[in-house]
Amino acid sequence: MKKIYIAFALFIGLTMNSCKHDDWFYRESKNIISDEQLWNDPNLITSLLANYYNRLPSLHGVFNTGGMTEIDDAMWSGTRDQNGRNDFQYGSDYGRYWDYGLIRDLNLSLDNINTLGVKLTPAQKSLFIGEIRFIRAFVYFEMVKRMGGVPLVTKQMIYDFSGDPTPLQIPRAKESEVYDFIYKELEEIKADLAANNLIKTRANRYTALALESRAMLYAASIAKYNSLMAAPISTPGGEVGIPASMATDYYNKSLTASKEIIAGPYALYNENADKGANFYDMLNKKPVSEVIFAKDFALGTKVHRFTYDNIVKSMTEDNEASSAISPSLSLVESFNYLDGSEGTLKDKDANGNYITYTNPADIFANKDARLFGTVIYPGTSFKNSPVRMQAGVAVYNNGSYQLTTSAVLGANYSDGQTWTGFDGPKDDAVDVSNTGFYIRKMVSDASAASTRGTSAVNWWPWFRLGEIYLNAAEAAFELGRPEGLGYVNSVRARAGFPANSISVLTNDIIRNERRVELAFEDHRYFDLKRWRIAHIVWDGTETDPNAVVMGLYSYRVVRPGHPDNGKYIYARVRPTRFRRARFFRMTNYYSSIAQDVLNNNPKIVRNPFQ
Amino acid sequence: MKLKFLIIFTVAANMFLAGCGYDNFDAPELTLSGRVVYQGNTVSVRNNGPQLELWQDGFPLRSVINVFMNQDGTFSAKLFAGQYKLVRRADAPWLQQATDTIRVNLTANTNLDVPVTPYFTITGESFQKSGDNIIAKLVVNKVVQTANLEFVRLYLGKSILTDHVQYDVRVGANLSNVVLGQQIEIPSGALPDNLKSLDYVYARLGVKSTSAGEYYYTQVQKIALK
Numbered sequence: 044m045k046k047i048y049i050a051f052a053l054f055i056g057l058t059m060n061s062c063k064h065d066d067w068f069y070r071e072s073k074n075i076i077s078d079e080q081l082w083n084d085p086n087l088i089t090s091l092l093a094n095y096y097n098r099l100p101s102l103h104g105v106f107n108t109g110g111m112t113e114i115d116d117a118m119w120s121g122t123r124d125q126n127g128r129n130d131f132q133y134g135s136d137y138g139r140y141w142d143y144g145l146i147r148d149l150n151l152s153l154d155n156i157n158t159l160g161v162k163l164t165p166a167q168k169s170l171f172i173g174e175i176r177f178i179r180a181f182v183y184f185e186m187v188k189r190m191g192g193v194p195l196v197t198k199q200m201i202y203d204f205s206g207d208p209t210p211l212q213i214p215r216a217k218e219s220e221v222y223d224f225i226y227k228e229l230e231e232i233k234a235d236l237a238a239n240n241l242i243k244t245r246a247n248r249y250t251a252l253a254l255e256s257r258a259m260l261y262a263a264s265i266a267k268y269n270s271l272m273a274a275p276i277s278t279p280g281g282e283v284g285i286p287a288s289m290a291t292d293y294y295n296k297s298l299t300a301s302k303e304i305i306a307g308p309y310a311l312y313n314e315n316a317d318k319g320a321n322f323y324d325m326l327n328k329k330p331v332s333e334v335i336f337a338k339d340f341a342l343g344t345k346v347h348r349f350t351y352d353n354i355v356k357s358m359t360e361d362n363e364a365s366s367a368i369s370p371s372l373s374l375v376e377s378f379n380y381l382d383g384s385e386g387t388l389k390d391k392d393a394n395g396n397y398i399t400y401t402n403p404a405d406i407f408a409n410k411d412a413r414l415f416g417t418v419i420y421p422g423t424s425f426k427n428s429p430v431r432m433q434a435g436v437a438v439y440n441n442g443s444y445q446l447t448t449s450a451v452l453g454a455n456y457s458d459g460q461t462w463t464g465f466d467g468p469k470d471d472a473v474d475v476s477n478t479g480f481y482i483r484k485m486v487s488d489a490s491a492a493s494t495r496g497t498s499a500v501n502w503w504p505w506f507r508l509g510e511i512y513l514n515a516a517e518a519a520f521e522l523g524r525p526e527g528l529g530y531v532n533s534v535r536a537r538a539g540f541p542a543n544s545i546s547v548l549t550n551d552i553i554r555n556e557r558r559v560e561l562a563f564e565d566h567r568y569f570d571l572k573r574w575r576i577a578h579i580v581w582d583g584t585e586t587d588p589n590a591v592v593m594g595l596y597s598y599r600v601v602r603p604g605h606p607d608n609g610k611y612i613y614a615r616v617r618p619t620r621f622r623r624a625r626f627f628r629m630t631n632y633y634s635s636i637a638q639d640v641l642n643n644n645p646k647i648v649r650n651p652f653q
Numbered sequence: 654m655k656l657k658f659l660i661i662f663t664v665a666a667n668m669f670l671a672g673c674g675y676d677n678f679d680a681p682e683l684t685l686s687g688r689v690v691y692q693g694n695t696v697s698v699r700n701n702g703p704q705l706e707l708w709q710d711g712f713p714l715r716s717v718i719n720v721f722m723n724q725d726g727t728f729s730a731k732l733f734a735g736q737y738k739l740v741r742r743a744d745a746p747w748l749q750q751a752t753d754t755i756r757v758n759l760t761a762n763t764n765l766d767v768p769v770t771p772y773f774t775i776t777g778e779s780f781q782k783s784g785d786n787i788i789a790k791l792v793v794n795k796v797v798q799t800a801n802l803e804f805v806r807l808y809l810g811k812s813i814l815t816d817h818v819q820y821d822v823r824v825g826a827n828l829s830n831v832v833l834g835q836q837i838e839i840p841s842g843a844l845p846d847n848l849k850s851l852d853y854v855y856a857r858l859g860v861k862s863t864s865a866g867e868y869y870y871t872q873v874q875k876i877a878l879k
């Protein structure tokens with residue numbers, strides 16, 4: 044009986060809905076955003092762009108601690124399980140980047156904003172389109188500088204299910220064609236991006252010019268220096284290799300773009316009378332005058348752990364790993380003395396005897412102030428407290444020094460004074476400098492920045508004015524024009540050199556300036572590649588101080604009764620944890636193309652040496 | 654009770670064991686071994702350096718089988734029976750012959766001589782010890798007529814793995830004194846202290862063309878110092 048009532052109630056309930064108003068079924072979804080909604084709402088588009096900006100690619104950039112320790116500027120001194128960074132040779136796929144997923148997303152966005160974005164004002168629309176095209180040009184630049192010419196896909200590709208995939212198989216463009224594409228795109232959009240000119244984290248007119256300046260310089264130097272090689276790296280179809288005849292045009296384009304930026308609203312950051320601290324502040328304090336395009340971070344929403352990874356051992360506020368990057372002696376020595384002489388440190392005199400110094404930092408005195416801003420060396424300070432670096436003591440015994448180190452960091456020697464400092468350096472140790480140096484550049488000095496709970500929020504500089512000056516200098520020098528000298532001297536004056544410190548520019552000076560000014564900013568690997576000297580500098584030789592990451596250990600002299608007692612000497616060492624010299628082979632000039640890409644598209648030409 | 658348990662246990666174990674046959678493959682059993690030769694002489698290479706490649710057609714996806722080489726120019730690979738293509742790739746002291754593949758029909762253990770064309774070769778090498786000095790005598794020959802000489806070098810090392818990457822002494826010949834096809838000498842100069850006291854050192858000669866990324870080496874020779 045009861046069942047009848049239930050069945051009746053159910054029947055009523057089910058039939059009650061069958062009224063006329065079926066638009067009830069056509070309500071807008073509460074949890075899906077349609078394409079029409081997205082491409083007509085500037086706020087939604089902005090948040091989609093945030094996703095794309097966050098996916099901008101880099102090799103050793105965006106606080107990639109591990110990547111920074113895979114070249115000659117530094118070695119890895121963090122956990123042992125990553126010691127492979129000190130013990131590898133660049134594989135033929137090193138730096139491989141083939142991200143057509145991101146390219147498709149960008150192409151799809153361009154198609155959709157054009158067809159669906161009817162409610163946007165023309166200014167909004169052209170700005171968004173400009174930004175997406177900028178990101179696409181950036182991604183193509185990252186691909187071409189690692190892989191050579193890549194297929195240029197500018198529309199989304201749709202399979203027609205005909206059983207014939209050949210319309211989807213796009214061959215590689217020439218290397219020069221990809222650079223030309225980047226230039227053409229940036230030229231077309233730079234005017235549209237002017238509305239963003241006051242924003243540092245989105246593409247604006249000057250960001251487009253900065254990418255133009257860098258990309259055209261890369262194209263020009265590949266055109267020039269590849270052709271100067273004994274056996275230029277090229278493919279018959281031009282997928283790899285740019286003819287030397289195109290170099291001048293590319294250098295001109297780069298110089299024009301650089302000059303436009305230099306004439307723009309920027310200035311080299313120069314607020315602090317202490318030039319070393321000034322250089323550090325430049326990348327720590329988010330200065331709007333210097334940085335053209337940055338990846339921003341904010342407490343609580345988006346942070347990075349570069350400070351946690353790399354802060355000086357005794358200053359970490361966290362309980363685990365620190366001090367993963369140990370900068371190399373060759374980087375430290377590439378910083379010249381302020382009188383213009385070579386930066387080689389004077390650890391021994393002509394007879395091979397140690398030179399003694401009264402204070403630990405004295406050996407670094409009168410050096411390029413950027414050394415202070417880039418590297419933490421013995422006798423300096425960080426966060427207003429002195430670093431406690433000392434490798435050990437040198438006991439004078441029977442006519443020579445015996446160098447001894449203590450088993451634990453921070454122990455005292457039998458004379459009651461420091462034996463090995465709290466901050467090392469210590470050979471074959473974890474989470475403490477293995478080379479005698481720590482990194483200062485981009486390591487934040489903010490409170491709690493080295494904790495994983497808070498972390499750091501300083502900028503990653505994609506483009507900054509210092510690079511543009513050096514781009515301009517290099518392009519002008521290659522074109523045989525005089526203004527290059529002024530650009531280099533401006534950058535050096537900011538680093539504490541006297542005005543007009545260089546009177547004759549050379550290739551070596553420009554290349555060394557780039558190394559010291561732009562260290563750890565994801566330039567060196569690509570710079571050596573485009574100058575075609577990577578295989579010479581990183582020749583894999585175990586005795587070559589350029590290919591091997593060396594260290595410099597400081598020792599306190601114990602020699603009672605002698606004037607040198609209590610002074611410091613320095614010894615060059617090869618850290619035990621650094622196992623294999625950097626070895627860049629011809630095949631590394633262009634990363635190999637993945638086999639699945641070759642399988643899927645028979646029109647793709649392999650890279651040379653692959 | 655115990656018997657029942659044993660029966661169940663045995664049956665269960667058999668069922669589990671039987672399952673293994675379905676998802677395990679036999680390991681490849683055939684060995685393709687051989688050496689890289691030029692005019693009958695083995696071409697020796699850098700340790701952990703040049704490689705050969707094997708490819709096999711007939712499968713939907715192609716993927717390379719890397720064949721690593723010993724520094725004396727020999728190699729071996731464990732393979733299944735089948736048709737393979739062997740490729741002499743670049744990044745080696747010989748000409749790239751990527752399209753000129755060697756077909757290998759593997760039905761039994763096979764020994765294969767892979768002919769290559771080095772840019773330069775070294776012949777007639779000999780090492781002499783005189784005092785603290787080791788003098789190498791050698792003849793450099795050009796094979797590829799368009800190639801240019803970049804380095805002719807003598808390497809001395811403590812270990813049998815001695816090459817451009819791993820060595821203790823490296824001496825380059827003055828290229829202006831190198832006459833192709835004629836005997837030249839490279840003296841090592843006085844040995845450094847860390848080698849002088851040893852019973853023996855290993856010596857090797859290498860020649861590099863500007864067109865190649867790798868050196869053509871001679872076989873490592875052990876030289877008694879005492």
